[in-house]
Amino acid sequence: MEIIMSFVIGFLFMAAVYLMLSKSLIRIIIGTGLLSHGAHLLILTMGGLGGTAPPVVADGVSVSDYADPLPQALILTAIVISFAVTSFFLVLAYRAYQELGTDNMNLMRGTEDND
Template sequence: MEIIMSVVIGFMFMAAVYLMLSKSLIRIIIGTGLLSHGAHLLLLTMGGLGGEAPPVVAYGVSVSDYADPLPQALILTAIVISFAVTSFFLVVAYRAYQELGTDNMELLKGTEDHE
């Protein structure tokens, strides 16, 4: 299962980098969201996918059957933070589009001479 998750994570990172290198601001925001989801899956996979029992001490359950709660707690916190950052980026992009009328990063830089 870890091999499949590694391939999925690699594909998500590849797609995120491709989107982040584009000129459209919306595609960059989608790329950062995809990158954060790939990082969440990476943390979950590195924590181990095994273990069906909840992390509660009980008789008859060996230590290897427990699910590790730490990666899950870290991912839950990271999901909330990435949702807030993505929401902020979307609001800034919408406001920039209202003011400037474009989402092209080349035009947003303002380095062109308009004579």
């Protein structure tokens, strides 16, 4: 399962970098969202996907059988933070589009080069 997750994480990082290198502000925001989701999956995979017992150590349960709760808590916090940052970016992009009339990064900078 870790091999499949590593390919999914690699694809998410690849798509995020591709979108973040574009000229459209909305595509950049979507790229940052994909990058955060890739990081969440990376933390979850590095924490270990196995574990069938709840994270309460009791008699008869070995340490390798329970699910580690720390990566899940970190990811939950990171999801909330990335949602807030994405919301802020979307509001900022909407306001920039209202003021400037474009979402092209080159036109926002003031350069007229439109490759």
